[in-house]
Amino acid sequence: MKVIVDLKLCEGNMRCQESAPEVFEVGDDDKARVLIQNPSGANQERVKLAARLCPRQAITVEN
Amino acid sequence: MQTQEHQFSPSNINIIGPDHYAKNGYPHAEWAYLRRHKPVFWCEWPHTDPFWAITKHADIVQISKQPKLFINSKRLLVFVPDQRSDEEPVPPFRHLLNMDPPEHGDYRTIVSRRFTPRAVRELQPEIERVTREVLDKLVGRTECDFVIDISSKIPLAVIAELLGVPHQDWDRLFRWTNQVIGGGDPEFQEGGSQDETFDQARMELFNYFTEMVNKRIKNPTNDITSIVANSTVNGGPMPQFEMLSYYLLLVVAGNETTRNATTGGLQALIENPEQFRRLQKDPSLIKTAVEEIVRWTSPVIQFTRTATEDTEIRGQKIRAGESLCLFYPSANRDEEVFEDSFKFDVGRTPNPHVAFGIGEHFCLGANLARLELEVIYRQLMERLEYAELNGPIERLRSSFVGGIKHMPIKFKLKPAVQ
Numbered sequence: 001m002k003v004i005v006d007l008k009l010c011e012g013n014m015r016c017q018e019s020a021p022e023v024f025e026v027g028d029d030d031k032a033r034v035l036i037q038n039p040s041g042a043n044q045e046r047v048k049l050a051a052r053l054c055p056r057q058a059i060t061v062e063n
Numbered sequence: 064m065q066t067q068e069h070q071f072s073p074s075n076i077n078i079i080g081p082d083h084y085a086k087n088g089y090p091h092a093e094w095a096y097l098r099r100h101k102p103v104f105w106c107e108w109p110h111t112d113p114f115w116a117i118t119k120h121a122d123i124v125q126i127s128k129q130p131k132l133f134i135n136s137k138r139l140l141v142f143v144p145d146q147r148s149d150e151e152p153v154p155p156f157r158h159l160l161n162m163d164p165p166e167h168g169d170y171r172t173i174v175s176r177r178f179t180p181r182a183v184r185e186l187q188p189e190i191e192r193v194t195r196e197v198l199d200k201l202v203g204r205t206e207c208d209f210v211i212d213i214s215s216k217i218p219l220a221v222i223a224e225l226l227g228v229p230h231q232d233w234d235r236l237f238r239w240t241n242q243v244i245g246g247g248d249p250e251f252q253e254g255g256s257q258d259e260t261f262d263q264a265r266m267e268l269f270n271y272f273t274e275m276v277n278k279r280i281k282n283p284t285n286d287i288t289s290i291v292a293n294s295t296v297n298g299g300p301m302p303q304f305e306m307l308s309y310y311l312l313l314v315v316a317g318n319e320t321t322r323n324a325t326t327g328g329l330q331a332l333i334e335n336p337e338q339f340r341r342l343q344k345d346p347s348l349i350k351t352a353v354e355e356i357v358r359w360t361s362p363v364i365q366f367t368r369t370a371t372e373d374t375e376i377r378g379q380k381i382r383a384g385e386s387l388c389l390f391y392p393s394a395n396r397d398e399e400v401f402e403d404s405f406k407f408d409v410g411r412t413p414n415p416h417v418a419f420g421i422g423e424h425f426c427l428g429a430n431l432a433r434l435e436l437e438v439i440y441r442q443l444m445e446r447l448e449y450a451e452l453n454g455p456i457e458r459l460r461s462s463f464v465g466g467i468k469h470m471p472i473k474f475k476l477k478p479a480v481q
Contacts, residue, residue, distance in 0.1 A: 008168055009423070012179040013430070030179045053415065055425040057128050 020046035222317030227286030327360030
């Protein structure tokens with residue numbers, strides 16, 4: 001699994017960090033950073049949830 | 064929910080007539096029928112061009128996620144005028160709502176950092192102070208109009224302060240908002256028609272902000288008026304029409320929707336007393352309660368998209384150029400997404416409602432609206448000893464915004480806890 005955040009869309013709404021705190025971190029610049037590019041195990045489900053909840057649909061998950 | 068489906072058929076179903084909304088509120092029975100039988104429904108209605116009515120949650124998400132295939136600029140919403148006009152109406156504004164990518168993103172980033180969860184948290188003490196003041200004025204009274212005395216006051220104060228509008232002009236912002244959104248309602252009409260009312264308010268607002276812009280260009284400040292006034296787009300200053308339209312959007316959107324969510328939230332709590340007691344007993348439910356209030360009230364009824372290419376939704380062919388009207392309150396009652404979707408449940412989890420939209424055009428002010436509702440309801444739950452309806456609710460005559468103009472209540476408020 002590969003996780004990509006479109007930084008042009010991201011507005012720091014925090015849903016990703018709340019859903020998958022090990023994978024996403026929203027910085028002081030209000031942009032999400034991907035901490036684990038290729039998450040495994042339980043993080044995969046959390047990342048899918050984050051992608052679904054992202055208000056601006058800025059997260060893409062590639063298998 | 065019990066729906067009397069036999070009364071509906073695709074030829075007589077009314078989901079867009081403004082009088083229907085004023086008289087009966089949201090057509091939830093009609094939407095439930097459509098979700099079940101005709102989720103992508105070709106709707107022909109007098110005085111407006113036909114459109115596809117989209118009523119399912121998944122379809123609204125799918126359409127909203129493709130802002131290049133489904134654009135906003137051609138037809139922002141299904142507007143039903145009182146008389147058929149032969150001319151194609153040209154909207155007298157250009158702002159985020161009727162812009163498309165990539166332009167939409169260029170304009171949106173100018174203010175978006177002021178509306179992140181981090182940025183709005185700094186406003187919390189001010190929102191708490193405003194709310195406390197509004198409620199303090201009502202201690203000792205037993206009756207009020209919840210809209211005029213409470214729910215309209217707080218969002219107005221918040222957006223006015225964000226824009227740097229001085230206190231003596233707040234009632235003007237209030238009137239312009241009502242006239243822009245409620246121009247189709249006799250109570251707010253000035254001049255002869257909806258268009259005249261809208262245009263008069265728009266021009267007054269444009270003139271007002273033209274003056275403010277001139278001041279902010281000479282002496283920049285930290286308010287949003289100044290940020291927009293001194294912004295650049297594509298390497299140049301923002302054109303004047305787009306700039307004034309930006310203020311129109313911020314004033315109206317910052318006022319009307321939160322007001323209606325606040326009002327509809329109390330109505331829901333009064334009509335579901337067990338949920339009222341539950342929230343009062345357990346303030347830790349405030350965040351889920353706010354989400355449920357937003358889902359339940361869904362103050363924006365619809366926005367519309369236009370397909371740029373031939374495509375398909377749920378197997379239905381959609382031709383390039385056809386409109387798709389997204390009915391958010393319907394998606395937020397979708398039985399396939401929400402368990403017991405017609406139950407108002409202040410603890411509802413998960414709650415993936417789309418009342419703020421989703422994707423490219425996700426509500427810019429969502430985090431601010433959530434914070435305002437959280438502050439208002441936390442204080443109301445602490446201080447409201449009881450509340451009941453004290454007469455009929457008066458709804459706005461609009462099939463765009465689910466407005467409540469007046470909600471008389473009987474109530475008792477405790478003084479603030481010092």
